[in-house]
Amino acid sequence: MLGEFTYVNPTRIHFGKEALAKLPGELVQYGDRVLLVYGGGSIKRTGLYDKIVTVLRECGKQIFEDAGVMPNPTLEKLREGIQIARKHEIDLILAVGGGSVCDYAKALSVSVHCDEDPWEKYYVRFEEPTCPIVPVGCVLTMVGTGSEMNGGSVITNRETMRKVGHVFGEAVYPKFSILNPELTYTLPEYQMKAGFYDIMSHILEQYFSGTDDNTSDYLMEGLLRSLIHSTRIAVKNPTDYEARSNIMWIATLALNTLVAKGKATDWEVHMLGQAVGAYTDATHGMTLSAVAGAYYRHILPYGLPKFKRLAVNVWNVSPDGKSDEQIANEGLAAMDAWMEEIGLVRSLAELGVTEDMLEGIADATFLQEGGYKVLNRSEVVEILRASM
């Protein structure tokens, strides 16, 4: 049953090979002082930086820079960015990069004019902004996080070893996002594959909850089928535009809040992955793929009908003459096989996690209540150990 909800998503998406041509039409709606936010400089190597600077100049903008946003953006970096944005009285933040850059841009957008400590306000007390918000636009170069069309923003506090996500309301959503699948071709294969599992995890974490009949679950089955199909093509031929464009759009739809409407959601795999990320700086998607198998096998008995449904409707498992457990387990085996085929990390050890970190990671893991089983701390340790 669809529960009560309000749905609106104000982000304007420009999608396709020519999507960057829509940037001037967006820029004209904002003030002249643009803060260009980006990561380690790969956009300079690919030529994207030059293209965007040219567009900004042609639109008469003053360009200021906040570079060096890292894969798991830190509070320390955020504090730097706030100083830069305040000093230059920024009118628009233009984030060019992947999910980390978009997440960071959103955190910055609600912190520039905030008198309180942003970590305490947004990532400890989870309050909504009460200050003016600097508008954000995105040019996406990596697929997976969905940050381009939602209010999510994950920041890591290195001092306290906490990686925490705040899902902000629509006022913090990017005003526009430019999605050109070709801009994602230059991404290293490892990052591309990590993004693929991030997408699958986003969908599964919303799918694995509830026992009712809900249109959102049917939509997610469609997204999963398309994702499985297209990722199999993309790992063989990373420049297959059809596959990469489908994957890019699936990633956005998986986490633009639409498929969660009217239903409970889980998100425990993300909580585990984020805790791992706070300890290792491992690539986000791979922290999820490393723990997912153990987690799903742990909760399967509590959500058997949904695991069975996934097996049949998404993984094409034939149910004839099999028990529900058998069908559900064949579904997970099919997921394992797909993960192997895609080339995902399947163990925490491979990400640099050592036995002595497990208790600390367990301490850093938020326990969610929307899924089929609310974990206790010892179950978290058990799942982490099984993922080594």
Place this chain on the structure above:
Amino acid sequence: MLGEFTYVNPTRIHFGKEALAKLPGELVQYGDRVLLVYGGGSIKRTGLYDKIVTVLRECGKQIFEDAGVMPNPTLEKLREGIQIARKHEIDLILAVGGGSVCDYAKALSVSVHCDEDPWEKYYVRFEEPTCPIVPVGCVLTMVGTGSEMNGGSVITNRETMRKVGHVFGEAVYPKFSILNPELTYTLPEYQMKAGFYDIMSHILEQYFSGTDDNTSDYLMEGLLRSLIHSTRIAVKNPTDYEARSNIMWIATLALNTLVAKGKATDWEVHMLGQAVGAYTDATHGMTLSAVAGAYYRHILPYGLPKFKRLAVNVWNVSPDGKSDEQIANEGLAAMDAWMEEIGLVRSLAELGVTEDMLEGIADATFLQEGGYKVLNRSEVVEILRASM
């Protein structure tokens, strides 16, 4: 392959049994002079009218009325509404009713401040508004058209016997729509069922185009599976909230532009149905169900792989040992069986169409180019005849 597109949908949806409680929060954003637009007065019998008037008064609004919007709203009625809205210098149009009332409200919203003839500007030349647009909000009492979250507006010109839809840009979308599935319970069974086929037709008309691999098609398969499942429950028990709430949300998602993104679309069944509507005033959804069978059998040879895919992925036809034609035809037979089960009109004669009308209906039928076969006029007559 996903083609180039821009996607944004500014309508805020409030969904659920308590959705009407969100109305005051919306009303406060607009001026005091509200035009209440509704149909034949069924909202007075159900008590909804009183509830809404109470909310409007509590919010300090001045209420003006434009009642009597008919199932196929006419240009004549629109001209009346323009006079009312101008006279009272309306700040907000609140449409309470089904798709016709929403469509009419949107037509009115772009005509109040328009100096030109609205029929000529919007329904002959298909121009976008160049005047200020009066904001529209909706309280939906019938499911099917999707008008609550898009820019579509169909108006009938009785003088020229033309029923024409204009798909306006996002500035004309409702600012908000209140979707309470329980408000649709009072709808007569015939109208409810007509809405069910309207939804299916919206999805199929976007599904039956293109030969590429496209995430939008997977989403539509999910929507169709959910729709088939829930409509079978709803015709047996029209007050099954789970089924009716799923159907209401599917209807919105089917036509809020999302599933059309990046792909071609057909819409010929709607063109045939609208031409029938201009001649008979028959219920919209039933004009579609009456012609769909003959139309799909006519175009099947031109889109065989997609008809086969629909049969397997949506109608659960087993493909083993069968030719593509056989699989595709079994899919259409399954659709026929579902249509019988739901109780849809399957012949134009039943809607009051007579042989002497067929040439006129064919003249009034727009020929679309996005589907598997661009019809010529004699094919239109052939399909209409086969639908008698």
